[in-house]
Amino acid sequence: MKSRYSLSIGKPFGIRVSVHWTFSLLILWIVLISIGRGLETLQIIMHLLFVMALFVCVVLHELGHSLAAIKLGGKVDSITLLPIGGMAHLSKMPEKPKDEFLVSAAGPLVNVLIAAILWIYLAVFRAIDVHDLEFETITGNNFLLLLLAANLFIVVFNLIPAFPMDGGRLFRSALSIRMSRLKATQIAKDIGQVFAILFIIAGLFFNPFLVIIGFFVLLGAKGEYEMIKYQDVLKNFTVKDIIKTEFAELELTDTLETAAQKLVQISDNGFVIRSGGDFAGILTKNDLINGLNTHGREASIEDVMKTDIESVDSGTPLFDVYQDMQKKRKYLLPVVDKGRFKGILDLENLHEFFLIKKATQ
Ligand SMILES: [Zn+2]
Incomplete structure (x- = not known):
């Protein structure tokens, strides 16, 4: 989806990747928090580099979904990066339960792969000075280890069955084997909305990003369910x-x-x-x-x-x-x-x- 609110940054595999304008707010937020903590310029740059590296992993995650979808007959328009993560816009989604399962699993699998590569690299080259390891700020010494941990976090977080997040999609595809896609989506949507409300409540106490994710899940679940409902009702008409x-x-x-x-x-x-x-x-x-x-x-x-x-x-x-x-x-x-x-x-x-x-x- 071409949007005037996003800046195009590249087209890997023919899929346009763009950054939403709100991303600049994230950068600003990190800089302000860092200054508030009394960090030096170099440390702030390290934080920003870390966020960049993390979002490269997020793009790879979305490319994982996208390439799997294309391989299974789907169509991907673009990938947009938001401060809360990436989003692949599919104009055609593979619908068979098995295909949907593979497409949903492909994203988190990419992060598992990245974490494994980082782990092998750190182990083989002994790239960390364990005596000098601290996590107060991001340093050259802990950068890759934190990136590894962040990738594992992405995997775990995405696997929460909060439809339409990856875990919720995996859950729906598993349900779809035993019941209609409509019924499966309805159950996944209801559970997704319970998680969304938990995210919002938890986010109010711990992290504003979680509140935003909660709203995304809440609206996303409802929107997708309505789409499936339309599909079901209109399926025999031209x-x-x-x-x-x-x-x-x-x-x-x-x-x-x-x-x-x-x-x-x-x-x-x-x-x-x-x-x-x-x-x-x-x-x-x-x-x-x-x-x-x-x-x-x-x-x-x-x-x-x-x-x-x-x-x-x-x-x-x-x-x-x-x-x-x-x-x-x-x-x-x-x-x-x-x-x-x-x-x-x-x-x-x-x-x-x-x-x-x-x-x-
Ligand atoms: Zn994903």
């Missing part, structure tokens, strides 16, 4: 089932003023635009309002209508379209059948359709 063949129409040469007047009378998320009877595109509510702001009332629809509109085939599974519309904030799509315009698909109707089917399931 776009054809909710295509709208009656809609508000305007001519390409109409002014935005005309469109604005008509907008208050319709319930759709926009208009179908015709040019001499042929389908020319769609004008969404948002495009219209933005157009009024930038071009004024007298401008024609042609001036503000997006020309690169995507359309959706009437045979597309409804859940696939739903995910896409939701993620990319598309509210209205033209529907085509064998390349011919057939009608429109409104995200609002899709929500209603879901609610009706859910209620009557």
Whole structure:
């Protein structure tokens, strides 16, 4: 996901890795805490280097998930680094329980591997002066040992069954072998939310980061469960089932003023635009309002209508379209059948359709 809140730092294996702006707050926080503790500049630099090294391990962890997912037929858009850890954005997730298990396990396994390599290195080269070992601050002597410990911590923490954290995903995939994915997700979600509340309470006393993680887990569990619910309810339907063949129409040469007047009378998320009877595109509510702001009332629809509109085939599974519309904030799509315009698909109707089917399931 390309975001204006993140800074791209590289593209290993074709996966964009970016750092979220809030990461700068983490750096600032570390520097302020270090100054508060009376540390010297060199010691502060060591702390920052340690955080960098730790986040390299976090990127490798996410790459572990990502590469496993790609190998099993999934699709990975990007990896974002937040102060609380990394996040791989998958646009397609392998769903078979065994595949999901492998993808979830791959991340922590990378940290086990890193810890093992560090341990071998430290043991073989006797790289630590044990007589001079102290943990007051991060030094050249304890750096790698602390990094090893941090990797083990990442493994243990991620294995807590707090869905959608790794441990929770492992738990769900194990449950999915014996029951439906929906039921498994519901159980994993409930347990995940209990952990989330424990994180928040514990975090209030010990660590503010834990509070943030708690909220992430709480919302993440709910969001993922709802997605699975949608998937379950919509699984037997295609776009054809909710295509709208009656809609508000305007001519390409109409002014935005005309469109604005008509907008208050319709319930759709926009208009179908015709040019001499042929389908020319769609004008969404948002495009219209933005157009009024930038071009004024007298401008024609042609001036503000997006020309690169995507359309959706009437045979597309409804859940696939739903995910896409939701993620990319598309509210209205033209529907085509064998390349011919057939009608429109409104995200609002899709929500209603879901609610009706859910209620009557
Ligand atoms: Zn992970």
